[in-house]
Amino acid sequence: MTTQQLPMSVPAPNLPARVRIHEVGARDGLQNEKATVPTEVKAEFIRRLADAGLTTIEATSFVHPKWVPQLADAEQLFPLVSELPVALPVLVPNDRGLERALALGATRVAVFASATESFAKANLNRTLDESLAVFEPVVARAKDEGAHVRGYVSMCFGDPWEGPVPVHQVVRVCTALRDMGCDELSLGDTIGVATPGHVLELLSALNEQGVPTDVIGVHFHDTYGQALANTYAALQHGVSTVDASAGGLGGCPFAKSATGNLATEDLVWMLRGLGIDTGVDLDRLIATSLWMADRLGRPSPSRTVRALSHEGPESRKEQ
Template identity: 75%
Template sequence: MVVPEAGLPAAVTIHEVGPRDGLQNESAVVPTEVKAEFVRRLVDAGLGTVETTSFVPAKWVPQLGDAEDLFAQVRDLPADLPVLVPNERGLDRALELGARHVAVFASATETFAQRNLNRSLDAALDMFEPVAARATAEGVRVRGYLSMCFGDPWEGPVDPARVVDVGARLLGMGCAQLSLGDTIGVATPGQVTALLARFAAAGIGADKIAVHFHDTYGQALANTLAALRAGVATVDASAGGLGGCPYAKSATGNLATEDLVWMLTGLGIDTGADLGRLVATSAWMAGHLGRPSPSRTVRALAGER
């Protein structure tokens, strides 16, 4: 039953991250052909933006060591296919293959910057600046991911002022959009509302912001609704909730695309997505991974238990 809520966006762009963020932590390497078919099925299900891979060294993330082969197989699909680039070498690799949308991945906290990129927060931003400048000069759209926006496992709660400061620096270097990440899934709706109000007060509107929630404490949909009420109209999600093993306490899964589409459909918000095809795709991928999908919507509609 569709019951709209006043003040919400009429349409939401789903930034699908399953093929990249969803699969990157899988211990068993997924064959390139399976990944390519995954991307094709997601596009066929109506998703207009599907983040495909990351041009990082294979020694960092073995699962993404086939970036060139994978992107070459899917780059002609009728969709926006962003790729993550960690540095200028990664950008070179992406541009050589014709990528038209790239992303950089920064941290709002010093500790995670050191652990994830082996450099200080400021040094990481210095590394991203020429990437953003060169990509923009080539007419390539740049997205800025900002992780640990609400909590950090080493530093605890994160100062919203720091999040706004780092986010503004990413936008200032040329990022067209800023994706705010609740990397360990600790945020609650009030925190989301307050942080977005801080950005607005700094002159950064919701049109520049996307949200990226993990569902560790079951808050991802509630947090998404809070963001929608603040005007955000781009939401990151991962088909089937991929992005962390549901059986490992240290791993946290992404908001499931199907759960998001179910909620948005009920609110009368257009996504362009075909829920039935999404569910079938996630059930198919779950079969390749050898475990059921953690998405409640996939389980309900696919008859999984």
């Protein structure tokens, strides 16, 4: 990458010195693909992401194949990447999923809750309270086994069936997950309707209810072009864990209005310009996203990938 292609680093006040990127491309990014992605391609994707410097890479989900056929190969995939020197969280929707993950040596798991009744019904076929009740023994057992547990909360800012989601409703679900023992929370803007003021209001409300900023991650979708603005607002509040998907892959199979995740490359570009360390090699990351885009048969949605893939080191174009 030439110096002309690097953003000038101009640190802004009161931002984290380092951000941990929670890479979700291999799970959230691929789960909605209609054509089955071969297991070895997924494994190679994860290896390349690790080689690019990402230290947390969500590998797969131990969900029933009926619900997410793309991830039906979890038992085959995880052993192919489990020796990588990175954190490899996996999604576990219930006790059976947790059992499958633990049997393969997973040490970081995640449960996936909803902030709304409608999405709990669509995604889990349960009421909100029923779904939380299912997660309680899962989280307890995971903690007993020494696993790190992340709690995803979807529809934190808006729901396609219910519209805007009251902040207090999101706080209730988040505090319930914390009370169960979740080590970390990820606030999901599943349909991409959040704006920066809304983000700051929710973060402040969580703090007021005893949820510290250092256990919060943010997960923005770019449906309305707000993902980076919302991320910047979260950084200003002190959040230092940001979910992103290499190449901007992903959506949500249960919410048709959900478009792609925040692209990891776009996030790294902004953070580099702010002088915030990520440990990510942008050239290698772009080469990885181009490699995967070639296998999926379509160009990457990431603006940074598109902008930087036409010039510069040939390593970016390696197929």
